[in-house]
Amino acid sequence: KQEVTQIPAALSVPEGENLVLNCSFTDSAIYNLQWFRQDPGKGLTSLLLIQSSQREQTSGRLNASLDKSSGRSTLYIAASQPGDSATYLCAVQGAQKLVFGQGTRLTINP
């Protein structure tokens, strides 16, 4: 059974810092890995999708990496802004099932 773990559970940093969110998964037989953002009381917004054959994806200030063999992914956020405050969820897709981690609650302090 696939298990996804995100560390840390919560993170608070001052504005402008670069930061890394971590995700690990137990079964490396995945099709892709997706990072989502969730604002309080809102739905899930897809940030980055990494196919199993890829090593990383970039979108603006966000960069996600994938190391399937070790069962790890990282989400790097450069030059953080208060608007980046949200919960970030990592999800891995196996045979059509998307399994989520518990998320990292990120707070960027002005």
Add this chain to the structure above:
Amino acid sequence: DAGVIQSPRHEVTEMGQEVTLRCKPISGHDYLFWYRQTMMRGLELLIYFNNNVPIDDSGMPEDRFSAKMPNASFSTLKIQPSEPRDSAVYFCASSPPNRGNGYTFGSGTRLTVV
């Protein structure tokens, strides 16, 4: 495309009442998923459909929960009778035939059973 559309956005009901949640997937997506999100358990997959056929309902918590997909553009999740522990946010998501293209989620239905 308007994305995945869920209704209602909020639902408050009394224990014992029937609740029906609705979802319209993105046109052309042939996979549809129902998830439930709670503080304690995070996001859990309840059931998913492929081409309107239920493929895996192992996440449905009890017989009080049922889901249907009568056509490619509509799905319902029904709880009968509802209980306070069913209070959660229920998300619908869809994905295209080419697995690996990711999921798109709706805005969710926040259900409160009192």
